[in-house]
Amino acid sequence: MKNGKKTEKAAQANSRRRFFGKAAAGTTAVAMPMIATAQTPTQFRFQSTWPSKDIFHEYANDFAKKVNDMTGGELKIEVLPAGAVVPAFGLLDAVSKGTLDGGHGVMGYNYGKQAAIALWTSGPAYGMDANMVLAWHKYGGGKELLAKLYDSIGANVVSFLTGPMPTQPLGWFKKPVTKREDFKGLKYRTNGLAIDLFTSMGAAVNALPGGEIVPALDRGLLDGAEFNNASSDRVLGFPDVSKVCMLQSFHQSSEQFEITFNKTKYNALPAKLKAIIDNAVEAASSDMSWKAVDRYSQDYIALQTKDNVKFYKTPDAFLQEQLKVWDEVIAKKREGNPLFQEVEKSMRTFAERAVKWDMDTNNPRRMAFNHYFGKKTTPTKS
Numbered sequence: 001m002k003n004g005k006k007t008e009k010a011a012q013a014n015s016r017r018r019f020f021g022k023a024a025a026g027t028t029a030v031a032m033p034m035i036a037t038a039q040t041p042t043q044f045r046f047q048s049t050w051p052s053k054d055i056f057h058e059y060a061n062d063f064a065k066k067v068n069d070m071t072g073g074e075l076k077i078e079v080l081p082a083g084a085v086v087p088a089f090g091l092l093d094a095v096s097k098g099t100l101d102g103g104h105g106v107m108g109y110n111y112g113k114q115a116a117i118a119l120w121t122s123g124p125a126y127g128m129d130a131n132m133v134l135a136w137h138k139y140g141g142g143k144e145l146l147a148k149l150y151d152s153i154g155a156n157v158v159s160f161l162t163g164p165m166p167t168q169p170l171g172w173f174k175k176p177v178t179k180r181e182d183f184k185g186l187k188y189r190t191n192g193l194a195i196d197l198f199t200s201m202g203a204a205v206n207a208l209p210g211g212e213i214v215p216a217l218d219r220g221l222l223d224g225a226e227f228n229n230a231s232s233d234r235v236l237g238f239p240d241v242s243k244v245c246m247l248q249s250f251h252q253s254s255e256q257f258e259i260t261f262n263k264t265k266y267n268a269l270p271a272k273l274k275a276i277i278d279n280a281v282e283a284a285s286s287d288m289s290w291k292a293v294d295r296y297s298q299d300y301i302a303l304q305t306k307d308n309v310k311f312y313k314t315p316d317a318f319l320q321e322q323l324k325v326w327d328e329v330i331a332k333k334r335e336g337n338p339l340f341q342e343v344e345k346s347m348r349t350f351a352e353r354a355v356k357w358d359m360d361t362n363n364p365r366r367m368a369f370n371h372y373f374g375k376k377t378t379p380t381k382s
Contacts (some may be wrong), residue, residue, distance in 0.1 A: 001102055001254075003244040006258060012321075021055060021198070023352040027222070027238065027330045028337045032252060041073050041074055041075065041076050042074065042075045042076070042267070042269070042273070043076050043078065043082065043087075043136050044075065044076070044077045044078070044101035044102055044261075045078050045100055045101050045102075045105060046060070046064065046078065046079045046101060046103055047079070047080045047081070047082070047084055047085050047086065047089035047091060047094070047100050047103050047104075048060040048076050048079060048080070048081055048082060048103065048104040048105065049082050049089075049104065049105035049106070049109060049210070049321050050081065050082050050088075050089050050104075050210055050211075051081055051082055051210060051211040051236070052081040053235050053236075054198060054232050055212060055229075055231045055235070055291075055295060056104075056139070056210070056228075056232060056257075057079070057081055057082075057104075059065070059104070059154075059163060059257065059284070059291075060079045060104035061079050061243070062197065062284055062287060062291075063077075063104065063162070063259060063280060063281070063284040064077035064078070064079045064282040066283055066284055066287075067276060067277060067280045067300045068127050070276045070279075070280060072272060073272060075261070075269070075276070075277075077101075077102070077348070079101065079104070080212060082209060082292065083211075085099065085100055086099065086100070087209070088105070088109065088209035088210070088211075089109050089209060091103040091109065091260075091262065092105075092109070092113070092155060092157065094263065095157050095261070095262050096154075096155045096156045096157050096204045097262075098141075098156075098157045098262050098264065098265065100262070101261065101265050102212075102259065102260055102262065102264055103260050104257060104258075104259055105257070105258055105260070106121055106191075106192075106255060106257060107120050107121050107192075107258050108191045108192030108194075108252075108255070109135040109191060109192075109209075111191065111192045111193065111195070113153045113155075113195065114149055114152065114153050114255035114339065115333050115337065115340055116149055116333075116339050116340040116342075116343045116344075117146075117149055118135070118192035118193040118205065119193070119343050119344060119347060120133060120142070120146070120253070120254075120255075120256070121192050121196050121252060121255040121256065121297065122160070122192035122193035122197075122251065122252055122255075123193055123194070123197070123250065123251065123252075123254075123326050123330075124250040124253055124254075124322075124323060124326060125254035125347065125351065126346065126347065126348050126355065127351055127355040128254055128347075128350075128351045128354060128355055129135050129163050129164065129166075129167070129253070129254055130164030130253075130254045130255055130256050130324060131164040131289070132165070132254070132351070132354050132355070132358065133160055133254045133256065133347075134162075134164055134256055134285070135350075135354065136289040136346070136347055136350040136351070136354070138162050140157045140346065140347075140349075140350035141350075142343075142346065142347070143161075143345045145339075145342060145343050145346060146159055146161075147159070148339065149339055149343070152339060156262060156263045156264060157260045157261065157263055158260065158261045158262075158263050158266045158267075159258055159259070159260050160258070160259045160260075160261075160277075160278070160281040161256050161257070161258055161259075162256065162257050162258075162259055162281050162282070162284055162288070163256055163257040163284070163285050163289065164256050164285070164289055165228065165229070165252075165254075165257075165287040166229065166254060166257045166266050166292065166296070167248060167249070167252075167253045167254075168226055168227075168228050168229070168249060168251070168252040168253070168255065169226055169233075169245055169246055169247050169248070170226060170246035170247070170248065170249035170250060170251070170314045170318075171188070171189075171190075171225050171226030171227075171242075171246060171249075172224060172225055172233070172238050172242040172244065172245050172246075173175075173223070173224040173225050173242060173244050173245075173246065174223065174224070174228070174242065174244065175244060175316070176244055176312045177318070178315055178318065179200075179317065179318060179321075180201055180202070180318065182294055183201045183202045184201075184203075185203075185204065186202070186203045186204065186223045186224055187203070187204050187206065187210050187221065187222050188203040188204065188205055188206070188222065188223065188224045188225060189205070189206055189207065189213050189216065189222050189223070189224075189225035189226065189227075190205060190207065190225075190226055190251060190252075191207045192252070193329065193333070194251035194252055195207055196332075196333070197322065197325055197326055198251065199252050200325050200329055201321070201322075201325055203233075203281070206221070206222065208225075210227055210228075210232070211236070211238060212234065213225050213227055213238075214236055214237040214238060214241055217238075217242065218240075218241045225238075226249070226251070226252070227248070227381060228255075229292070229296050229299075230296045230297075230299040230300040230302075230303055231292075231295045231296050231298075231299040233245070233303075234299045234302065234303055234307065239303055239307035239308075239309050242309075243307075243308060243309050243310055244309070244310055244312065245303075245309055245310070245311050245312070246311075246312050246313075246314045247295070247311055247312065247313055248313055248314045248315060248319065249314055249319070249322065250319055250322040250323060250326065251322065256330060257288075258283060261277075268336065275356070281375070301374050314355035330344065
């Protein structure tokens with residue numbers, strides 16, 4: 001019996017040792033988790049072409065935040081306002097050289113390097129609005145043509161178009177503009193191919209970046225000027241120097257924003273981050289267009305009720321005159337510029353199909369607006 005008891009005790013001791021051995025092994029596994037090495041985030045320094053108070057700079061920050069959030073910190077874009085590193089009109093060169101990693105601006109500011117670049121942003125675009133121009137850019141060959149244009153001028157950039165803008169006003173003046181003769185000798189600010197349009201209509205045109213326009217109007221260096229929209233114009237101080245704004249014009253009826261990256265630095269990014277940037281551009285584009293409807297409509301009312309601005313519709317006869325002069329300008333720009341001809345033909349072909357579909361398909365909004373919000377007259381009793 002003694003031998004039996006010793007054998008039983010030995011078995012129990014063995015069992016305890018096996019149990020505690022397993023427990024110890026488990027404890028070791030819990031106490032020593034896998035250590036992940038932190039990856040150093042890629043930092044990109046961007047500059048916008050807008051003053052920090054302008055809603056356009058806000059749009060640039062909105063884009064950067066989307067990228068920063070979606071990459072989980074792997075890529076961090078810091079956005080600086082116009083002039084922080086280079087002047088607004090120097091953005092393309094700074095990004096191309098790598099002085100900046102990227103930027104947020106408009107293509108019209110690059111007009112002097114190759115006139116065809118401004119076809120995306122200037123003129124009537126054959127009846128297309130800015131969203132339709134973006135459709136042509138993505139699906140109708142515009143993107144490939146723009147890359148070809150930038151290669152032709154040696155720009156080391158990758159370009160993304162975003163943010164369709166509404167039709168821009170004819171501008172701010174001392175008194176209403178009703179006919180072409182009113183532009184004769186007028187000192188006026190615009191940019192892109194609109195420079196050629198209004199020069200041909202008799203104006204003395206000066207292309208200034210956004211932050212310099214109101215001071216020029218205040219000092220009498222300009223008699224009239226356009227920038228973009230109710231929110232930008234209000235915060236930049238246009239109602240402080242003028243109380244007359246003319247709405248509707250064909251000089252910039254289809255503009256959009258451009259986000260550029262230095263090509264060398266962009267190409268060095270992993271495929272995942274490039275995909276995030278591509279999708280962030282489109283997300284920011286949608287968000288910007290929705291925000292614009294909300295903010296611009298509020299400031300349009302505020303300009304009238306708080307700033308005592310009078311808005312006038314540009315007469316149809318003046319708009320028709322713009323179209324005629326634009327055709328003359330474009331005919332001259334085609335000469336000796338095969339790339340200009342190629343871009344214009346592509347845009348025109350797409351517009352003929354897209355604009356007809358749009359006009360035939362969509363309801364007239366003014367009819368519905370007048371039905372619901374137009375002034376109702378009470379019939380007089382006989």
